[in-house]
Amino acid sequence: MKTKLLAIICIAFAGAVFAQNNFPSRVVEADWDAVEVVVPPSPFQYQVLFVGGDDMVQTGTDEEVPAKQWHDFIGFTPITTEDCVDDPNAIGWVSVNHEMILSDDKIGDGGGMTTFLLGRNPINDELYIVPQTLSDGRSGDFFNVDFSSVGETGMNCGGINSNVDGRIWTAEEWFRTSNASIYDSGNGVRDTTAYTIKYTQFDAANFQTIPKYQNFNWMVEIDPRASKAVHKQYNWGRQPFEGGTVANDNQTVYMGADATPGLFTKFVADTPGDFTKGTTYVYKHDAAPNKWVEIDNTDFNKMLEYKSEAVSEGATMFNRLEWVTIDKTTGKVYMTETGRDNPGGNWDDEAALGAVYAPHHIQRAIDQGAAGPDDPAYWDYYGRILEYDPTTEEIAIYVEGGPYFAVSPDLANYPNKHLSNPDGLNMLYVNVAGEDKRYMLICEDLNGTSFGRTPLEFPNDRMCEMYILDMEINNPTVDDLIRLTQTPRGAEITGACATADGKSVLVNSQHPDTSNPFPYNNSLTFAITGFDDSGAIDTLAAPDFSDTDDEFVVYPNPTERIVYFNKTTDMAVYDITGKRIAVYRGVKSIDISGFASGTYLLKTKEGEAKKLLVK
Amino acid sequence: MRADTILLAGSFLISMLLIFASKPIPGSSEYTHKTIGDINKRFQRDLMSFSETAIEFNTTVELFISSEVSHTTLQNKYRGLRDSYKKVEFLIEYLDIEATNKMLNGAPLPKLEPKVADLTIITPRGLQVIDELIAENTIEATEELLHFSNKFKNDVQQISDFIRVRRITDRQFFEASRLAIIRTATLGVTGFDTPGTSQGIKDALTILKNLKDYIALYNKELENSNRIDLQKKIEKQFEKGIQQTHSEEFDDFDRVAFIKEVINPIYKSIKDIHLALDYETIDEVSKYPQAVNYNSENIFAKDFLNNFYYVSLSNDTLFNKIELLGKKLFYDSVLSQNNTMSCSSCHVPEKAFTDGLKTSLSNTGIALKRNSMTLNYSVFASGFFHDLRAKRLEDQFEHVVLSKDEFNSDYQKIIEKLQSSRTYKKMFETAFPGQKTSLKPNNVDYALAAYVMTLNPFDNPVDQYFQGKVNNLPENVQRGFNLFAGKAACATCHFIPTYSGIVPPLYIDSEAEVLGVPKEKNKPLVLDDDIGRLGNGMTQEIAPFFKNAFKTPTLRNISKTAPYMHNGVFETLEEVMDFYNLGGGAGQGIFLEHQTLSPNPLDLTENEIEDIIAFMNALTDITISKPPKEIPRDFDDSSLNKRELIGI
Secondary structure, eight states: OHHHHHHHHHHHHHHHHHHHHHOOOOOOOOOTTOSSOBOOOTTSEEEEEEETTTSEEEEETTEEEEOOOOEEEEEEEEOOTTOOOSOTTEEEEEEEEEOOOOOOTTTOSBOOEEEEEEEEOTTTOOEEEEOEEOTTSOEESEEEOBOGGGTOBOOEEEEEEOTTTOOEEEEEOSOOOSHHHHHGGGTSOOOOSOEEOOSOSOTTTTTOEEOGGGGSSSEEEEETTTTEEEEEOTTSOOOOEEEEEEOTTSSEEEEEEOSSSBOEEEEEEEETTEEEEEEEEEEOTTOSSOSEEEEOTTSHHHHHTHHHHHHHTTOEEBSOEEEEEEOTTTOOEEEEEOOOSOTHHHHHHHHHTTOEEOHHHHHHHHHHTOSOTTSTTOOOSSOEEEEEETTTTEEEEEEEOBSBTTTBSOGGGTTTSOBOSEEEEEEEEEEETTEEEEEEEEEEOOSOSTTTTSOTTOTTOOOOEEEEEETTSSSOOGGGOEEEEEOOTTOEEEEEEEOTTSSEEEEEEESOOTTSOTTTTSOEEEEEEOTTSTTTGGGGSOOOOTTOOSOOOEESSSBSSEEEEEEEEEEEEEOTTSOEEEEEEEEEEEEOTTSOSEEEEEEETTSOEEEEEEO | OHHHHHHHHHTHHHHHHHHHHSOOOTTOTTGGGSHHHHHHHHHHHHHHHHHHHHHHHHHHHHHHHTTSSOHHHHHHHHHHHHHHHHHHHHHHHHHOHHHIIIIIBOOSSOEEOTTOSSOOEEOOOBHHHHHHHHHHOOHHHHHHHHHHHHHHHHHHHHHHHHHTTOOOOHHHHHHHHHHHHHHIIIIITTSSSOTTTOOHHHHHHHHHHHHHHHHHTTHHHHHHTTOHHHHHHHHHHHHHHHHHHSSOOTTTOOHHHHIIIIIHHHHHHHHHHHHHTTOOOGGGTOSSOOSBOTTOOOTTSTTSBOGGGGSSOOOSTTHHHHHHHHHHHHTBGGGSTTSOOOHHHHOBGGGTTBOSSSSOBOTTSOBOSSOOOOOTTTTSOSOBTTTTOBSSGGGSHHHHHHOTTTTOOOHHHHHHHHHTBHHHHHHHHHHSTTOSOSSSHHHHHHHHHHHHTTOOOOOSHHHHHHHTSOSOOOHHHHHHHHHHTTTTOGGGTSBTTTTBSBOTTTTOOBOEEEOOOBSSSSSSOOBOSOOBGGGSOOGGGOOGGGTTEEEOOOOTTGGGSOSBSTTOOBOSHHHHHHHHHTTHHHHTTOOOTTOOSOSSOOOOOHHHHHHHHHHHHTTOOSOOOOOOSOOOOOBSSGGGGGOOBTTO
16 A cells, blocks of 8 residues: 555656646636735736835925825826936836825825836836926925816826827716715815816816816826826816727727716817817717717817717717727727626616617627616626727627626636626737737726625625736637736725836736735735746746646646646645645645745645645 | 755655645545535525525415415415525525625615715615515505515526536535524524514524534534534534424524524534534635634634734734733823823723713813713724724724824824833834834734724623523523513614624624614704714715714623713613614604614513613623733833823
8 A cells, every 4th residue: 555655656746847847837826815916926026116105295395295095097108208317217107096085285185196207127127216306396206196277186097098109197087966075074175166167278168167076077187297287188078987098090089987877988189199179979889870979079068968968869878988998909999898786777767868778788688588788687797898999880898707607707717717897908018029919908896796706705805806818819708818916805906007118017906905914905006027028928828738647737846826736626735744724625726825835745635645845 | 946856855755754644635536425415406406496486475476466365375475485595595695695685685774886986875675675565564565575576586596597506515514504503693583684574583493404404414424434423412402493493482582592502502513513524614725814713612702703803913923012012002191192191081991991971072171072982892893983984993093193182193293202212112113023113103003903902801791601601690681681682673783792783694894873863862852963974984985874874882891881872862771772662763753764773662661671771781791901000101201201091
């Protein structure tokens, strides 16, 4: 018996050593109870750049206060030859949204943004903050964006980052309908006197006096170099904006609104680069000959009452549109439709007034046996990513969220594979070893935990993940998503923004659980670097064990975080004393990142054993 | 790679030893043929039958409306629906608690849709709503009933469709079973689950019978492990429970005996079986502590809830040092601007950390808006202050520090002062070693939290009786407990065992209630003008039904925490009981749209009220916290060293 076992162990051993040469790849495994940011291992590098509540923003000359929290959108503005920056390694400005309404004597009431200049160490590719002195005399690392000239801001959620030239707009999302709701018992925006729009480039808006709350919920352009707001985009309509994107022509802007109904809006500038003059349209999929219906932006009342104008024009309704991005290679526009559990009661009124449901909602309702998207029983738990093709003006589902087992993922891949309530969305263009690659970055923001959106044991946790999707995959499903990173307990993952060189992705961890250890108890911006390394992104894909026979394989070994097996099995882990310390059921990989360095024993339910070294 | 390979070879011997030393992973080769396979099959069957029963019930409601069946038939079918649900509830709830609360069996109260920017109110649905309508039995109620039974039928279908594809493991089965036992004691026999028909005892009978059958499936495995004695033991405990719940009426049910003789023993036995079979526990699966400590054996034990779940601190060797520091800071007036006020100014240990005043006094002696809350057991909550404006224990101190009426200070000032005391500096360094600066705002909060989170002795006479530490509990206290958890419906908001608003069986969410507490006790009653939770400054909690809602505090040590309610309007427990007995504010003429307390009188007799008060008086801890003997007196500013130790 003993001899036999020994022989088995020897073979297993050889297999383990051998396997290391065979399977040079790994993926990031879900860590359902992370209290820190979970990132891919080397060759990727990880850095925390900007911590809310801890890093100080320069609010004036020799005056600084802790930055606001609730980091959301991230914009990156690459440095140009016209910029006078002393540091030759500076790469561009980062603008971070704060999705909140909070009074602050120094930063300003409402929400806000923070900007900083990034540099990259040419030797090791590390990022660092470049100190600046701004035109208004402020000097330091981090700067709050001054919104005082545009009548303050609030709930800065998503935004637009032009991939033409890095211009930045911030979206004032949470739709406000009264002054009380922005005043918030004095905790929010304290100045609620009527606001008169003056001296802007928007003729229709100038000298209009509006209740203060109506000066919220616009797209607002900012200048990241001066850390100052430029203007509110009074010609794009007042909407619960979340995201948007600028097309390659530097003339067309696509925007989504986070509401049920959420409308899809397009603006076409008369002159490329000048977005103060042009035409505003709302999407109507059943209009002919083309699917865009103009909403007159020279009538300021129509801009204020954008939704009712669009509804009476019969606009197409979506269930909470979030971020919008564009694949600059194909020109196709992508947007997240994050979903809402039972939207029926939220858009039936608008349907009665003439707005139309997006066809995929009508189809889904039929599939569910519901009377229609207005049926209270109609559900949309997981949301999806949509694709808009400007040449056909058609919108189609690009990736349907789930565990929607009728579509994806495969039951065997759940819970490892899933995508619920996608929110942040961006593109990563990177040249790896001479080849141009395109990836989509997808962030989750869970609406709930029911129906499999989080696994069983942690019903109170809403763990959000970020995925990367290779754009070369045809008809992608949830099974094709590769997990890139994950924020700690309680946090929403958002921001996902690549630097122009494609080397780094900047990510925000928003409103984490305050019980996480510092700095993960604050909203923070972090960077993952190394996407240009040859083979780095490939290491995120699942290992291919197809060469092995029945032999049980553990890879990699030794390991820092994830161990893969060549089969799905039940697995127990024993420490050096023979005490069982962890059990995993029905897994193909395990995350051992919480384990101390040392030797462990893995045992499967079939009785196979492998020794594992944890670095 | 080379070094790794050498290391691998070098530890070859160790791995050999390990393989022989370690116990096999349970469930080995015939995993699917084992008990858990049968459990899954049985659950699938019960789930399908539940789904069918929901359809049948809906049909019965239709027939009742068209007068084709009697009200008795409807009631019988409803009972059948409950039985059918109670057989699968423990696993459905375990697999998807959010869907269960939203669709199947949540409290009949409106909720806000989470994560959306607009205010969307989710109207309640499911069994508890149906239960109230069944009890009402009016024409309007029956029409509504049809609406809800139809919805219920569809919801059950949807949840079943999703859950049917899942497979549960042994660990999950045992965890779900123990949660079902907690649920039965806290939400079942207390009447929470059946707000209209009070069928909690009948439900308990179904649950016990069903669980007994499920656990009997482990007979073979227990025999193989030579622990069939455990099966025999739990069988007897189930028998006892079945006997106690068999023909009892809601008002007469002896909950004290039920918890002591049935609930606690079964709660322990399931764990014993789980461990005897050597299946993994949650500790081997999750690094993070759960609110309910799986290792605990008694729902009144000191370790039943894990206080570390609720805070940012880890249960490690440094904790005692942090707590010790927190204890000094708690009683130290150096935290306030003018060194006259400490935490203990309003939270005096011998008054269970309250101050005995109607409302607390400001730093200039002016009466503030609200009554000081007890800090004992306060850690077990997801919201702090009467209006739930802070979400963690350690997040609440800054409200006191920054308040102009209270400490009127800021963290920078506090840290500057503390830095000038060598003792404090040293204590921070030892409590928070390895940090760039150990004396920082977060750490002041952590230290105070560490002290406050330990103030949970769980040693009052009722606790000790349920823990088996004493054999007697006075008759009137027992009667009081039975009324409290029965006819008087107190335990449907003051949940066992904290008697606070932290909701079983997971104990992760705190509730607030609208009671219609008056400004003054003179009649006619006028509603207090404090809007409570609605005014707590949280953008996501602006909902009409949060107006006048206040946190449900613990009743532990209530004999010491007078006067009562958020504004201290009632001086005695008799006055409080009188208020509830008459249906709160809405029952006494105050117009309140969203009162969560029934406006109907409870019809408690004077004797019954006396018993309930006797019970509440028995909730007084034996252990009384003491202030530290001394606080640091080595500040650079010598005038500081003369400050008083507040709280003695």
